[in-house]
Amino acid sequence: MAGGKCLALIAHDQKKNEMAEFARRNRDHLAQWKIVATGTTGGRVLDAVPDLHVIRLKSGPLGGDQQIGALISTGEVSALIFFVDPLTPMPHDVDVKALMRLAIVYDIPMALNESTAEKLLPTLNA
Numbered sequence: 420m421a422g423g424k425c426l427a428l429i430a431h432d433q434k435k436n437e438m439a440e441f442a443r444r445n446r447d448h449l450a451q452w453k454i455v456a457t458g459t460t461g462g463r464v465l466d467a468v469p470d471l472h473v474i475r476l477k478s479g480p481l482g483g484d485q486q487i488g489a490l491i492s493t494g495e496v497s498a499l500i501f502f503v504d505p506l507t508p509m510p511h512d513v514d515v516k517a518l519m520r521l522a523i524v525y526d527i528p529m530a531l532n533e534s535t536a537e538k539l540l541p542t543l544n545a
């Protein structure tokens with residue numbers, strides 16, 4: 420994934436409407452970025468704002484979180500915005516934990532809920 424740093428967007432199923440609204444509200448900020456997203460999230464973001472540059476990876480439960488973790492480890496992700504659902508058990512919980520761990524290891528800005536994301540996004544430079 421050569422050239423330029425990415426912003427990573429992920430939302431769990433119960434948070435996907437929130438992510439779509441977030442994308443609509445912040446379309447001008449997001450338009451400055453190359454975005455990487457897990458599969459379903461990326462689709463929802465593109466439905467909300469079709470002209471964004473979104474690269475859709477695998478769906479989370481099929482390895483998408485791990486793909487984004489790998490991109491963090493190679494220095495290609497500048498920041499992670501991940502709307503996490505804390506109330507639903509998930510089969511890929513270990514992948515979610517591993518992704519957050521890598522974001523901490525590589526010390527990239529990480530917003531795990533909407534209010535933090537709203538504050539973080541305008542501070543980032545694409």
Ligand SMILES: O=C(CO)COP(=O)(O)O
Binds near residue numbers: 430431456460483511
């Ligand atoms: O499960 C996810 C993150 O853990 C998100 O994956 P999708 O965007 O494909 O739903």
